[in-house]
Amino acid sequence: MPDLPIYPLSNEHKMLREAARDFAQKEIVPIAAEFDESGEFPTVTIKKMGELGFMGIEVPEQYGGSGMDTLAFILALEEICKADAAHGVIMSVNNSLYCHGILKFGTEEQKKKFVVPIATGKAIGGYCLTEPQSGSDASAMKSRATRDGDSYILNGRKSWVTSGPVADSFIVFMMMEPEKKQKGISAFLVEGNTPGLTRGKKEPKLGIRASATSELIFEDCRVPVANRLSEEGDGFKIAMTILDAGRIGIATQALGIAEAAYEAARQYAGQRQAFGQPIGAFQGTGFKIADMKTRIEASRLLTYNAAIAKENSKKTGGRYSLEASMAKLFASETAMYVTHQAIQIHGGMGYSKELPMERYFRDAKITEIYEGTSEIQRLVISRSELGIK
Ligand code: CAA
Numbered sequence: 559m560p561d562l563p564i565y566p567l568s569n570e571h572k573m574l575r576e577a578a579r580d581f582a583q584k585e586i587v588p589i590a591a592e593f594d595e596s597g598e599f600p601t602v603t604i605k606k607m608g609e610l611g612f613m614g615i616e617v618p619e620q621y622g623g624s625g626m627d628t629l630a631f632i633l634a635l636e637e638i639c640k641a642d643a644a645h646g647v648i649m650s651v652n653n654s655l656y657c658h659g660i661l662k663f664g665t666e667e668q669k670k671k672f673v674v675p676i677a678t679g680k681a682i683g684g685y686c687l688t689e690p691q692s693g694s695d696a697s698a699m700k701s702r703a704t705r706d707g708d709s710y711i712l713n714g715r716k717s718w719v720t721s722g723p724v725a726d727s728f729i730v731f732m733m734m735e736p737e738k739k740q741k742g743i744s745a746f747l748v749e750g751n752t753p754g755l756t757r758g759k760k761e762p763k764l765g766i767r768a769s770a771t772s773e774l775i776f777e778d779c780r781v782p783v784a785n786r787l788s789e790e791g792d793g794f795k796i797a798m799t800i801l802d803a804g805r806i807g808i809a810t811q812a813l814g815i816a817e818a819a820y821e822a823a824r825q826y827a828g829q830r831q832a833f834g835q836p837i838g839a840f841q842g843t844g845f846k847i848a849d850m851k852t853r854i855e856a857s858r859l860l861t862y863n864a865a866i867a868k869e870n871s872k873k874t875g876g877r878y879s880l881e882a883s884m885a886k887l888f889a890s891e892t893a894m895y896v897t898h899q900a901i902q903i904h905g906g907m908g909y910s911k912e913l914p915m916e917r918y919f920r921d922a923k924i925t926e927i928y929e930g931t932s933e934i935q936r937l938v939i940s941r942s943e944l945g946i947k
Contacts, residue, residue, distance in 0.1 A: 582641035593768035608679015639814025644768035650807030656683030681726035686716035703732035722772035743793030754779030765920035890925035
């Protein structure tokens with residue numbers, strides 16, 4: 559993929575992208591189908607990604623990270639997602655939900671204790687907002703935190719937690735004062751081995767099957783006051799601020815899936831013969847290629863633009879919700895479109911498990927759902943445009 563002239567990449571960016579591509583193509587591509595089939599968590603490759611510094615790309619070196627910018631993170635993540643979206647979401651959550659959230663809202667002690675192990679690849683982090691009865695309407699959560707001396711006691715269930723079965727620590731959102739709605743929510747850092755925290759069953763999923771997803775159950779789970787992130791009542795804004803960053807990661811995941819499916823379809827359209835010519839020579843196929851390519855490049859522009867908006871916000875403190883939502887909305891719908899067309903172009907072979915086309919299609923679907931559905935992205939974009947709260 560050539561550089562885009564409006565986003566000239568530094569040598570550092572190019573080297574990181576090359577390192578991620580090399581690792582992804584050599585180490586992830588050969589195992590992706592097997593781990594998708596078994597649903598096993600890819601412990602070995604995830605550990606290696608941690609050793610290569612891919613789990614804390616934007617984390618400053620003093621906290622064990624690579625100290626690079628958001629665009630660097632996106633470029634590396636895109637390469638991982640081209641190889642396998644399941645590895646991609648684990649990387650995305652570690653970087654953009656977990657580390658980013660604690661770096662933005664945590665104390666010095668919290669950063670040292672909770673960021674360093676994840677950024678150095680020794681541990682995995684998770685983010686717990688959704689509950690069985692509340693997804694899009696996040697502030698309708700039923701879980702409760704109550705203050706008890708110098709601790710909080712957490713009770714409730716969190717669902718759809720990426721890396722839930724394997725993560726070592728979590729950012730957890732709990733309601734403290736329901737009458738205050740969004741302003742009654744607080745955020746806590748919880749170690750995975752805290753008494754009172756148990757992991758629910760692993761979700762059987764349509765796609766990203768090698769990433770482990772589960773419920774977390776909190777039963778009188780006691781965490782010290784020192785583990786509260788920011789002030790009581792700040793939880794909802796923390797959750798939303800973190801999700802803005804996470805949504806750029808999911809846009810990148812969608813972009814990577816779409817690119818992988820597109821490249822296979824492009825090659826196939828040039829090789830496969832029908833009625834005496836390559837199928838790409840028929841407009842019915844050629845125009846699909848044109849639309850796939852154009853939508854992918856538009857997704858890339860929106861996604862890189864959102865990454866740059868996030869980078870700028872580190873200096874200005876401003877929000878980049880609009881850029882993140884537009885990138886996620888468009889890239890995820892593009893991933894669905896492109897993977898759908900890639901199967902069609904491959905015909906019967908696209909439907910077969912002998913090629914990764916059907917996996918790309920299954921993996922693409924989640925990008926329209928998690929970290930805010932497409933409907934929620936449209937809500938964020940339209941509210942922002944219309945100035946409606
Ligand atoms: N950044 C900072 N503050 C924000 C914000 C943001 N992105 N979005 C909202 N806020 C603030 C508002 O400014 C407002 O503050 P004030 O009251 O001080 O004015 C406050 O938060 C409440 O905002 P809203 O009234 O807009 O809140 P709402 O209840 O109407 O919710 C929403 C808005 C967009 C629907 C939001 O709830 C939302 O994004 N829902 C989707 C949740 C989601 O993405 N869930 C996925 C969970 S993670 C996951 O998928 C699993 C995984 O592991 C990957």
